[in-house]
Amino acid sequence: MFDVAIKNGLCFINGEFVQANVGIRGNRIVYVGRDEIRGDIEIDTSSSFVLPGLFNAHTHLAMTLFRGFAEDMPLMDWLRKKIWRAERKLTPKDVYWGSMLGILEMLKTGTTGFSDLYIHMDEVAKAVGRTGIRAVLCYGMADRGDVERAEEELRIGEKFIREWDDAFEGRIKAIFGPHAPYTCTPEFLKLVKEKADKIGCSVHIHVSETQWEVEEIKKQYDQSPIRMLNDVGFLDWNVVIAHGVWLDDEEIAILAERKVSVVHCPVSNLKLASGIARVSDMVEAGVNVALGTDGAASNNTYNLFEEIKLTSLLQKVRTGRADIIKAGEVLQMATRNGYAAYRLNGGEIREGMLADVVVVDGRRHNFTPMYNAINAIVYGSFGCEVRHVVVDGKLIVEDGEVLTMDEVKVIEKAERIVEKFRE
Ligand SMILES: [Zn+2]
CATH class of the missing domain: 2.30.40.10 (Urease, subunit C, domain 1)
Structure with missing residues (x-):
């Protein structure tokens, strides 16, 4: 029985x-x-x-509230002129209801676990607890070259891990989430990695998402983002990078050798015109590639089936080979590889796995x-x-x-919250 x-x-x-x-x-x-x-x-x-269960390995969950808010803009304009300004108005309660809306959508489309990097993460954790979904959560940290700010960000990130790791019978895993190499200094990233190793947790970060980022990092540090991260000892088996759109052969080899997992987010990359990641080359090199939607503001859904189909199609058109990234392979990226990236014992129908x-x-x-x-x-x-x-x-x-949420109530709450973002 x-x-x-x-x-x-x-x-x-x-x-x-x-x-x-x-x-x-x-x-x-x-x-x-x-x-x-x-x-x-x-x-x-x-x-x-x-x-x-499908695993959405890169989200900014409460960005459901910005679904359709800023469209047809390139990443840096989109962030600076619209998203970062609106995010300043977000209250913890807003993030709770935005997260509930995101979880509703994920559960209805077969996603059983997700990895989220955002702000007011206590509220995301509460929504995870309430709804029964599984999550890897991190507070999105950025020091922006300010030493005092670096300390404060790390303090918040660490406190979040202490309070929420293993909560709800282990359904939550709390980790570190430095935002990106262009918002975090190498010194800060080195410190974060050392802390993560000490605690025994993973680190999630955006890397090489746009050509702009690669050029910017080269200007500042005289080398590409991946090489810079590798030089400070940041890249490792407990590190999961989102995007990895702009990588050369040597960088792919570094990721494979350092056992770094990469989260491919094709819809977001296409929508923000960031580019098409070299997924088939990464897979061939032995990199663990998982799938993510990124935030709902640049997608606009958390329906992982869209990423599944697009991943396969994009590699076919990129390489000119219709036989590349076969259907079974991409289904494993959406399941097993996502769980494996965050070292969770799931994503497979096998005895001993998480149910x-x-x-x-x-x-x-x-x-x-x-x-x-x-x-x-x-x-x-x-x-x-x-x-x-x-x-x-x-x-x-x-x-x-x-069964764990009142769908109508969640939709009504979200509609009421976004009144303040309408211009
Ligand atoms: Zn992202």
Whole structure:
């Protein structure tokens, strides 16, 4: 007898779909196989797909409040003229409701865990606690060359980790989040890395997102962002970089050698005209590549199925090879690789893994006819086919309805908050 029994589904296991039953006890998958199983909660998944939970490895969750607020602008203008100004008006309560809206959207589209870098992170942590989703959270730090500010930022970042790491039976992992090499000095980044090693936590940072950034760092330090970070001893197996759009061969080799994970955010990179990352080259070099949406202001959704499809398509057009980054590979980036980047024992349907599982309705017009389940999911999903979501062994979404939140209330709250941003 299991706590949850997921029966008769086609399960994504080791890169392919196979018929299996999945037994969950506590917050772990404890059985995967063909035996008849029973559970306190039984989910019949005939004619459905059973996926490991999707992991959105780079978000600024409460930016749901800026969805559609500043469009058709390049990154630096977008940040300086619109986003950073509006963010100064954000209160902790705003961040709570903006995060609730983001989590609502993620759960409904099969995301069971995410990594968030933002401000007022206590509120994000509360929203995670309330809704039952899994998260890796960090306070976004930037010293901007000011020694006093560096100390203060590090103090806030460290306090957040002390207070929230392992909260809600381990559903929250708290880490360090220095913003980027153009907002943080090498001295500060070195200090952050040393602290992270001492505490035993990961570090998340934006790197080489735009050509502007690479030129700016070269002007300041006479070398590229990746080489500068490597020189100060920042790059390591516990470091996860977002974007990595502008990398040369040697930098990719450095990332592979230092075992740094990279989060590819194709929609945001395209929308801000940042460029197309060399994902297939990174994969070939042995870099762990995960997928993220970035903030909702530059996306505009947290629907990871969009990133899944685009990742594969962009590499095909970039390399001129239709056989590159196959469907099964990209589905693993969205699941296993995201969990692995942050050293979480999940993203796979396998005994011993965290019980984060998604059931997708297979009987849909966009999945018909069904020649191959992996291709159907990767190239044919809208995200709205997600029926049930289990996170940490608990059923959080049932028949498309999020059980842990009042959807109407969340939408109304968000609408009321954004009044102050309208001009
Ligand atoms: Zn970002």
